[in-house]
Amino acid sequence: MNHITLFGASYSVYVRIVRLVLEELGIRYDLAEIDIFSKNGVPPEYLKRHPFGRIPAFEHDGFHLFETDAIVFYIVERFGGEALLPADVAERARMRQIMRIIDNYGYRALVWGIYVEETERDRAGRLEQDELERASMCLGVLEDLTGPLFLVGAHLSLADLWVLPMLSYLKLAPSGAAMLRNQPKLSGWLDRMHDRPSVHATRFLAERAAS
Numbered sequence: 001m002n003h004i005t006l007f008g009a010s011y012s013v014y015v016r017i018v019r020l021v022l023e024e025l026g027i028r029y030d031l032a033e034i035d036i037f038s039k040n041g042v043p044p045e046y047l048k049r050h051p052f053g054r055i056p057a058f059e060h061d062g063f064h065l066f067e068t069d070a071i072v073f074y075i076v077e078r079f080g081g082e083a084l085l086p087a088d089v090a091e092r093a094r095m096r097q098i099m100r101i102i103d104n105y106g107y108r109a110l111v112w113g114i115y116v117e118e119t120e121r122d123r124a125g126r127l128e129q130d131e132l133e134r135a136s137m138c139l140g141v142l143e144d145l146t147g148p149l150f151l152v153g154a155h156l157s158l159a160d161l162w163v164l165p166m167l168s169y170l171k172l173a174p175s176g177a178a179m180l181r182n183q184p185k186l187s188g189w190l191d192r193m194h195d196r197p198s199v200h201a202t203r204f205l206a207e208r209a210a211s
C-alpha cells in the first residue's frame with residue numbers, strides 16, 4: 001500500500017470526505033495540515049500541489065492529485081473500496097446525483113451561507129430570508145432523496161460520506177439545527193451516522209467543543 005499523505009485542514013468539509021473514505025476502508029494516512037485561510041494566504045509551496053489553492057490535495061507514493069472526487073475514486077479503485085459504490089445502476093446514479101447536489105448547491109448555501117455566517121460572523125438570528133430559503137430548499141431536496149437506512153440503498157455509500165461533513169457543520173448553527181428538525185429522514189440519518197467510528201474519528205474541533 002505504501003504511503004498516503006492528505007494535505008489540508010481538519011476543519012475542512014472536503015478534507016473530511018477523503019478522511020472518512022480512508023477511515024471506512026481502514027487505510028492508514030498522514031494528514032499534513034495546510035491552513036489556506038491564514039492571514040498570509042495560501043502557502044506558496046502548497047500551490048504546487050493545488051494551483052487553485054483549495055484543500056485537499058493528495059499524494060500516494062509520488063502520485064499527486066487534487067479535487068476530492070478524483071482523490072476519492074482513486075482511493076476506492078486503487079485500494080478495493082468498491083463496497084462504497086452501490087452495485088445497482090440506478091442507486092449508483094442516485095449516489096452521484098446526491099454528491100453533485102451537495103457540491104454544487106449545498107456547500108455554499110449550508111456551510112458558508114448558514115454555518116459560517118451564524119457561528120463565525122455572529123449573524124445568528126440575523127440571516128436574510130433568501131439565505132435561509134436557499135439552504136432549506138437544498139435540505140428539502142436531500143430529504144426527498146433520503147432512503148430509510150442510508151442516503152442511498154441498504155449500504156453505506158460515497159453519498160453518505162459526502163453529505164455528512166456539511167450537515168455536521170449545519171447542525172452546529174442555530175438556524176441549521178432548526179431546519180434539520182423539519183427534515184425527519186435526514187436528521188435520523190445524521191444521528192445514526194454519528195455513531196460510526198469513522199465519523200467520530202474525524203470530528204471537527206467545533207463539534208468536539210459543542211459536545
Ligand SMILES: N[C@@H](CCC(=O)N[C@@H](CS)C(=O)NCC(=O)O)C(=O)O
Nearest residue numbers: 012013014053054055056067068069
Ligand atoms: N472542488 C474542490 C473544492 C474544495 C474546496 O472548496 N475546499 C474548501 C475547503 S472545505 C476550500 O479550499 N475553500 C477555499 C476557498 O473557497 O477559497 C474539491 O472537490 O476538492
